[in-house]
Amino acid sequence: MTDLNNKYEAVIGLEVHAQLLTKSKMFCSCANQFGAAINANICPVCTGQPGALPAVNRQAIELGVRAAMALNCQIRNESIFARKNYFYPDLPKGYQISQYEKPFCEKGSLTVRLKSGEQKQFGITRIHFEEDAGKNVHASHGTVVNLNRAGVPLIEIVSEPDMRTSHEAGQYLRALHSILQFGDICDGNMEQGNFRCDANISVRKRGDSKFGTKVELKNINSFRFVEKAIEYEIERQIDLVEKGEPIRQQTRTWNSSKNITELMREKESAHDYRYFPDPDLAPLVISEAWIKSIRSQMPEMPSQVLARFQKDYALSEYDAGVLTATKELASFYEQTAAQSKNPKASANWVANELLGRLNAAGKEIANSPVKAQQLGDLVTRIDQGEISGKIAKTVFEEMFLTGRNPAEIIKEKGLVQISDTGAIEVAIDKVIAANPSQVADYKAGKVKLLGFFVGQVMKETQGQANPGMVNELVKKKLD
Amino acid sequence: MVLLMLSKEEVLKIAQLARLELSPEEVVFFQNRLGRVLDYMKELNGVKLEAAATVRHVPEDAEPFREDVVEEAFDREAIMRNAPALDEGGFSLPAILESE
CATH class of the missing domain: 1.10.10.410 (Arc Repressor Mutant, subunit A)
Structure with missing residues (x-):
């Protein structure tokens, strides 16, 4: 495909829906909680009962503004909530409250590092607030609707069609995911659908300024799958163009067992959502004073944590990069270093031994059997000469398998270093x-x-x- | 006043969006009736508003926000009773088929 890849280029834009980390829903006091009993968190507002009125969750707005700041967007002091009208059983009101003509912020950017080492900036078209829909669970005898998710606050982050390769799209998503996590804006859990990505992809001959017909990829729940799906889609589209066949405007999804994209639906006609300003909601006023107060409470962003790790702990850029890949990992490392008082050795243990072992076991840092304090304690015991670095690896393996403290294992197995x-x-x-x-x-x-x-x-x-x-x-x- | 008439197709499109089934007589009725609504809108568009400030439907100083607190707002059972059929706590529906 190399020759063809020189002849064509892909144009990729991404839409990310991120659930906001609030306690309650966007417009009512029901709990924003994953995994509750079916229809446990519902009320007249989120089930669309006549006469029920929405009231905006202040915290949801603050989290959205944080995202806007982290993504260098221009914030509108006054924006409008709009109704997006369509019929679907998971949407009890018959409309979704969203923002249309005047989203709360626009014109941002996100700079990411590519594997070539090059930094590239991608435009953010807009971010707007909206509410999530419920869930339709399809069963053999019919469909069951669970409205726990209906009304959960979301931000939709729409990028410019600035990406040209699956790698660029993947890196953009990883960087965005990390910013939302570090900002305590969204927990980023992709399996639970709290961070969802749709990709718009088209191909054109290099040098053309007009975009080709775009295909939308929906419901892909991992970064790697997004990259694979985009790669597949680019090749599929180039192949069609080469054969002289038209590219149809479609919505497709990724089949991860077959490694192909599959047709979900053809776009027969443009959706007619009949957006109009929601008369139940006042214009959303975000004052300069409020913006200032939100800015003053802004959590540390990944790039700041990376710089701090290099400076305060004398870590290499590479190690700092590995340890700030996720918020959980960064915080695990900091706890380990605080316990051991040896940041450099702690970095090696977390980045090499622990991550390697977790990876081999298919586990995430959040479910690490070895806790940060325990790993810090192990590092201290090496530093104090109680055990050698080599013995420490044996102790670590035992810690990983059993979750026990290093002191216990060293004592029980008689592994104390002989310094006599x-x-x-x-x-x-x-x-x-x-x-x-x-x-x-x-x-x-x-x-x-x-x-x-x-x-x-x-x-x-x-x-x-x-x-x-x-x-x-x-x-x-x-x- | 010139009376605007909607085409039959326009009325059917709107009915489809609203998931309404109209009889042939109703289609004719709405061609006329919706035309009158549009006529009225045209009239409103003629009003000179440049001098008037934006009129809000709520007072400027109204506090429109709710604090992020979870509350039991309503008897859930009362809502569930509105459902035609339930299935283990979920609203039970016939299978959904995608269509435009």
Whole structure:
């Protein structure tokens, strides 16, 4: 496809729906809570009972404004809620409260780092508030509607069609996800659908200024799948153009077991949502004073945490980048470093040992069997000479498997490092007695054999001798 | 006044959007009736408003926000009683088929 990829370019725009981390819903006091009993969190407002009136959740607005700030958007001091009218069983009112002509903010940007090391800025067209719909659960005997999600606050973040490759789209999503998480704006849980992405993709010959017919990809629940789906879609569309076939305006979805995009529906006619200002809601006024107060309480953004890790903990940009991939990981690392008082070693343990082990076990940092305090404690025990770095790996493995504290494991398995001069000397004498020819060679000038003796002593002590001390004492004995 | 008439197709499109089924007589009736609504809108469009400030339907100083607090707002059972059929706590419907 390389030649064809030189001939064509893809144009990709992304729409992200992010649920806001509020306690209650957008327009009523029902709990915003995933996994509650079916229809446990419903009231007249979110089930669309006649005469019920919406009241805007102040916190939802504050979280939206945070997102607007983090994405460098221009905030409108006065915006309008609009009704988007359509019929679907998960939408009890017959309309979704959204924002149309005047969203609360526009014209932002997000700068991301690409694998080439290059930084690229993508435009954010707009962010607007809206309410989520309920859920239709399709069963064999019919459909069951659960309205717990109806009225949950969302922001929809619409990008400019600025991305040209699946990698750019993936990096944009990762960066956006991270900002929303670090800002305590959205928990980012993609399996629960709290962060959802739709992608608009078209292809055109390089140099053309007109966009091709776009296809919308919906309901993809992981970054990797979004990238794969976009890659597949670009190739599918180029293939059609090469064959002289038209690209139809469609909505497609990703089939992760077949690794292809599949048709969901053809767009027969433009949707006619008949947007109009919601007469139940006053214009949304976000004053400069309010914006200032929200700005003053803005949580640390990923780029700031990255810079702080490099500065305060003397971490490399690479390590700091790994440790700030998610908010949970960054906070896990900080707790580990605070416990161990050794930021550099803690970074190595978290970024290499723990992440590697979690990865192998298919676990997330949030469900790590080893807690930050325990890992910090392990690092301290290495620093204090209680165990060697090598033994620590054995202890760590046991911690990972059982979730137990390092002290317990070290004690139970008798893994404490031998730092007792007498005991080490006994082992050295034994090794010297057993290897007379090597001793002679060493004395004759083959000083490289020092390593051999240290190795033998470590073996003799089952790896528990303090390697620094062994080195020193072997030299003393032989010289 | 010139009476505006909607075409039959326009009335049927609007009826489809509102999920209403109209008899042929009703279609004719609404061609006329909706035309009168549009006529009235035309008349309103003629009003000179440049000098008037935006009229809000709520007072400027009205506090439109609700604090983010969870409250039991209503008897849930009363809402559930409105449902024609329930299925393990969910509103039960015939299978949904996608259509325009």
